[in-house]
Amino acid sequence: MNPFIILSANEMRAAEKLAIDGGIASAALMEKAGEGVAHHAMRFWSKRPTVVICGPGNNGGDGFVAARVMKSAGWPIRVALLGKRESLTGNAKLMADLFDGDVVPFEKAVLNNCGLIIDAIFGTGLSRATEGEIKSAIGAINDNPAPVLAIDLPSGLDADTGAVLGEGSGAVVHARRSVTFHAKKPGHLLFPGRALSGAVDVVDIGISDQITAATGAQTYTNHPGLWGGLLPQPHWGGHKYSRGSVMVVSGGPLNTGAARLAARGALRIGAGAVTMLTPAEAAPVHAAHLTAVMLRIANNDEDVAKAMAASEHMPMALVIGPAAGVGEGTRAKVMAGLKSKAAVILDADAITSFADQPQTLFSALRPTDVLTPHGGEFARLFPEAAKLDGKLEAARRASKEANAVVVLKGADTVIAAPDGRALINTNAPPTLATAGSGDVLAGFIAGLRAQGMDGFGAAAAGVWFHGAAGQTIGDGLIAEDLPDAVPAVMRILFQKDQPEKNQAAAPEAN
Ligand SMILES: NC(=O)C1=CN([C@@H]2O[C@H](COP(=O)(O)OP(=O)(O)OC[C@H]3O[C@@H](n4cnc5c(N)ncnc54)[C@H](OP(=O)(O)O)[C@@H]3O)[C@@H](O)[C@H]2O)[C@@H](O)CC1
Ligand SMILES: [K+]
Incomplete structure (x- = not known):
């Protein structure tokens, strides 16, 4: 069985x-x-x-x-x-x-x-x-x-x-x-x-x-048994850019925290380099908070396109949505991202921004891009799918419609791919229902995507890590804790607490 x-x-x-x-x-x-x-x-x-x-x-x-x-x-x-x-x-x-x-x-x-x-x-x-x-x-x-x-x-x-x-x-x-x-x-x-x-x-x-x-x-319980072998592993010959680069689009000066949560999530899950693309007026706020995450000014879609083009030679993912603002500015930045070679992860405001023109988005998405709506955002972008009986069929239909991976979030998150595959996640504790938690998830998925997992695999692993991190933290969880719980989850998953398995891998002879 x-x-x-x-x-x-x-x-x-x-x-x-x-x-x-x-x-x-x-x-x-x-x-x-x-x-x-x-x-x-x-x-x-x-x-x-x-x-x-x-x-x-x-x-x-x-x-x-x-x-x-x-x-x-x-x-x-x-x-x-x-x-x-x-x-x-x-x-x-x-x-x-x-x-x-x-x-x-x-x-x-x-x-x-x-x-x-x-x-x-x-x-x-x-x-x-x-x-x-x-x-x-x-x-x-x-x-x-x-x-x-x-x-x-x-x-x-x-x-x-x-x-x-x-x-x-x-x-x-x-x-x-x-x-x-x-x-x-x-x-x-x-x-x-x-x-x-x-x-x-x-x-x-x-x-x-x-x-x-x-x-x-084609429906499965989400579990490392399905994708654990595909998780990226650091290699002795790697450097920060070969480990994957993630860019996160920030909102304005009063809306910067969500993007930072996503950025830290991407970094902790193993992306080698993470850059915050920020409007100039929000840069000082980020500068006061960020250390390992780099800053680059991107005031509009042209700046986003330039940032993407400058990094085109490396494996890359772009997160856009967390507190990005709803409207034309965000829509244009999304479209710039979708024209680039980067894998794109769309969350929150980036999803809502297309509620009135879903076809513009759907025709630009690629099958391994990822959308991470909660129920409300889902119903705004996929009103017909939201009427279907059950979350599984709704997510599946939406994924086909959008031609992208859809992560329909909740206590029983469903991850669906355009080819009909779907996963139901079961490891999320109720404490994950807290402000900023979804921003971290978008960062996890982007971090895994930049390291080479495909959209469905990165979404599955990201959702699972999010749940496992939540379990590790236990009661009192706030979103800021989630990225920092990743090392403990990795240690358990890769059994790195076993000394004999914890040796640095020797370079292979060639
Ligand atoms: N598939 C397999 O491989 C195997 C299946 N196996 C077993 O079979 C089960 C499925 O059996 P099943 O198809 O006979 O259906 P089941 O759930 O017993 O109910 C149907 C009856 O209930 C009736 N009915 C329905 N709703 C009603 C309501 N609200 N109020 C009143 N009546 C209602 C319905 O009437 P009808 O809708 O036709 O009017 C019909 O008479 C499955 O769950 C598993 O336990 C195992 O043996 C091993 C292999
Ligand atoms: K029964």
Whole structure:
């Protein structure tokens, strides 16, 4: 199993079909799924009275298997059914028939004195908001103090978007843990689904990686396992410019801090040289603050173009947006950057500046340029994509529309590339929601881009480092701390705290 792949409900159904076409019996898939749930329950909880609540479809079928396996292991099991027994069909009916205990219609009293509830009401087949007896049952489950183990997904949660289809306490199950099959679903990682799913375990039900690939799935959990090997490493023969040069466009004299945060982020993530492109009147403010970051006056787009041209021979990235100001001046500087050979990272005001003329921007962007909007900026530049169901599809659509990498920020940041690849980030602590945090992120991405990572890789690694830096700092985090936490994260990632791995690499013989 690929530990990073994420499958939508449709992709999961396609994988199941391919597995069945390849000779695996569908009942065997369900048997493995239910068995996985039972073993998970028995591993995490001590033996206790357990109620399995089964719905009308195959999620319920998994519940009947789990009930059978746990009962035969000596667990006190009750099964409650939502819907009519005679309406069960296919494998769900088969598994219900194979369960040799009592099956009662669901009523609230069935939960009395239980120590564990297994939610087998709905999984990937949820098609509408809960109502009636199902809504009451979910409300009763949530009111009960027993922990809930959800099969596949907490019932009521949309597998593809992480959204809850209905409202109120009976709309969705609040699970302590979830056991899903073959791969996580986007709903496990996108909020509120991530909070509702609890800890998620993925069980192998015998579907091969070749089948996963054949579904065309292109969504992954963001993790160094995907891009760690591409991270730039300093080399004995390098010098500051060969390590990558980053230029950051500053706002006016009262708006300089954001650009400095980005500049420091770029420097800490490993760019060899960072230059602040500043309007003349803001230069003294920067001069009073900056040390390793260089200063160059750039009052307008022509000056930006000249700065870019002067550095054309080196690997370079340009950050523009943090407190840059919204309007024609910023638009012109962006266009100057996009005409140069530099990789461009657009954030904040640079994004908002194109809200009324997105096509001007989209036609100039290149597929490895990066846009880093938060939700509000995203909706201004991509009003149609913002209306789509779920952050994943919104980011994917926007990336295609803009022909650039889109980093749709939040607690569950989504990174999307124009070719359809997408990542969901999971390591960001809530303390990252603080002023200036996004400016540092833009600097991280630019620093990695200047060192040679492509737009998607730099965005993925930048977002991950941002989360990891936030975790390292812990409570009390302010944006200024983030760049300075990078060395600690690198030490852990590259295991440089292990003395035997900490030797300076000897030059290779030639
Ligand atoms: N794919 C795989 O590889 C494997 C899948 N497996 C398992 O199968 C699960 C998917 O099964 P599934 O497709 O039968 O859907 P499921 O979630 O049981 O619900 C569908 C039923 O609920 C109904 N219904 C929906 N919403 C409703 C509502 N609000 N209120 C009331 N009714 C509602 C819907 O009715 P309908 O929409 O047709 O009217 C239909 O009757 C998956 O999550 C996993 O657990 C494993 O066995 C291993 C391999
Ligand atoms: K469920």
